[in-house]
Amino acid sequence: xxxxxxxxxxxxxxxxxxxxxxxxxxxxxxxxxxxxKADLIVxxxxxxxxxxxxxxQQDNQLIYGPGEYNVKEIDLIGLGLAKESTNKFIKTIYILxxxxxxxxxxxxxxxxxxxxxxxxxxxIDILFVPAGGKPFLDQKLAAKLIKQIxxxxxxxxxxxxxxxxxxxxxxxxxxxxxxxGKSEPVEKLTIKKKDLVEIKKNKVVQLxxx
Numbered sequence: 001x002x003x004x005x006x007x008x009x010x011x012x013x014x015x016x017x018x019x020x021x022x023x024x025x026x027x028x029x030x031x032x033x034x035x036x037k038a039d040l041i042v043x044x045x046x047x048x049x050x051x052x053x054x055x056x057q058q059d060n061q062l063i064y065g066p067g068e069y070n071v072k073e074i075d076l077i078g079l080g081l082a083k084e085s086t087n088k089f090i091k092t093i094y095i096l097x098x099x100x101x102x103x104x105x106x107x108x109x110x111x112x113x114x115x116x117x118x119x120x121x122x123x124i125d126i127l128f129v130p131a132g133g134k135p136f137l138d139q140k141l142a143a144k145l146i147k148q149i150x151x152x153x154x155x156x157x158x159x160x161x162x163x164x165x166x167x168x169x170x171x172x173x174x175x176x177x178x179x180x181g182k183s184e185p186v187e188k189l190t191i192k193k194k195d196l197v198e199i200k201k202n203k204v205v206q207l208x209x210x
Contacts, residue, residue, distance in 0.1 A: 001099050003126075003189040005207035007031040007164060009044060009107055009157045011128065015098045018072055022105060022128075030165035034210070040071050042096075044107020047089050065090050074098050079117045084110060093117060100193040101125045104151070110136050112145060124151040125196055131156030132168035139169070139177040146178060152196045154178070154204045155189070161209045171206060178204065 002014040009023035012034060021038035023045065025031040039061070046064035063069050066080035075097040084091045093113065096103040104124045112118070127149055130136035136158050137145070146154060160168040175183055183206040 001101060001191050003155065003191070003207065004187075005155075005157075005209050006034045007161050007209040009105075009128070009130075010034065011155075011157070011207075012036060012038075013096070013098075013103070015074065018074065020074070020096075023107060028165065030163050031161075031209075040074065042076065042094060042105065044092050044094065044105055044109075045089060046092075048087065065092055077120075079113075079120060081109060081113060081117065083114060084108075093121070095120070095124075101191070101196075104128065104149070106130060106137070106145075108136060110134075112137075112141055118148065121149050124149050125193070126153045126155060126191070127151035128155045128157055130158040131171055131174035132159035133173070139174050142174065143177045146202060150201045152199050152201055152203065153189075153191070154202060156204065156206055175204065175206075178202065 004012040008025050008029055008031060010025050011022045013020040018039050019036060020040045020042060021034065022042045024033055041062045043064040063076060066078045069076040077095040079093045081091040081093060091108050093107060094105040102124050103126045104121055105128045109130065129142050133139055156171055156174055158168060159171040159174060183204050185206045185208045187208055189205050189207060
């Protein structure tokens, strides 16, 4: 599996020949859209279609909202964040299973998840977590949630990068909060299940935005 970063909550997760795109950036963010063909798009924040608006969720290319999905040998479980959702948009945490790895996308989460959701975030290998503070989960709450989940690998998202128009905290604040100290950014993460054996829990992997 190969994971690359494109700013905000946007990642490319490549599993074999399948390319998964998470949370493509809004044009207002100032960040360019990734230039690759996505076989599957996963949105942790999505506008709810109106009754007269056709939904393209069933074409298996775009996934949003709670539920269980299976697309080309990829299993996804969507856990809705009821307290953070409205009648206009919905926030979802995803657990993605591929290549024997359990990946959790916290997405646009801005407060600790409800107990019924939190208890399902177990045995997570890779955790994608907001690291730039408000309007998403602040660094202290992020550190608390990480201690509860205890993933093998932590991949920060939604932190300050060149070109981002909205205010966001520097990644250094997040690293200090999780007691990680210095982190050498890498272009991409290439990982297999067997590689996790030698990795201690809560290892931060900071990816460079493409």
